Amino acid sequence: MEIRFRTRFRPFAMDITFHSHHSGYFPFASQVMFFLNGGKFFWLCEDFSGAKDDDLKPMDAEQLRECGHKMVDFIADYYKNIESFPVLSQVQPGYLRELLPDSAPSHPEQLQNVLDDVKAKIFPGVTHWQSPNYFAYFPSNSSVAGFLGEMLSACINIVGFSWISSPAATELETIVLDWLAKAIQLPNVFLSTGGCGGGVIQGTASEAVLVAVLAARDRTLLRIGKKSIEKLVVYTSDQTHSSVLKACKVPF
Known part of the structure; x- marks a missing residue:
């Protein structure tokens, strides 16, 4: 080889x-x-x-079942006891380097050992965003049902960069975002069937802001000409998310 x-x-x-x-x-x-x-x-x-x-063989179906049950139990117990954790982590910067080895392990470990490490070393440094006592930023932005969807998505594990790479992914994205547009009563022009509308899921909110800024820039330059790019101005409030300021540095 x-x-x-x-x-x-x-x-x-x-x-x-x-x-x-x-x-x-x-x-x-x-x-x-x-x-x-x-x-x-x-x-x-x-x-x-x-x-x-x-050491290098992938899991078989039965090992997946066994580890999958352990993982689901771990997640269920975490959510059952989430209110017992301090919402804000109590560690100091650099705490984790003192707890982890200098190099990656050369052999695989049992899942239970990994979960034990998560409890002992990772949880102390976690800010528990899903805790009912968490009120910063955008709290409780996930659901237990969503975890199951993530499992199914990770199982299929496609890369939807074009229709042919996985037709179902492209078409499902279009359909579901049309559902969302209808649910919040957007005009038909925002639908994929409306002529020039339709939605696209971005990886993060910050990524979505960047796409919106790029789209606004390109639309304006089509109207006033590309040579006028230095004249473009973005107005925002002093409460705007930091991602907006970062996004504005990219296209101008």
């Missing part, structure tokens, strides 16, 4: 080829990093030669 990596870090280019007599993995190196510092090139390679074939 051969894997080739090509790097093109200016001002040089190089090819790196790994060879292995094993069909599924490279036991001599599972972590390779490159660093450029002061014009010098460093190669860091951790020796994970002790890895076994069983």
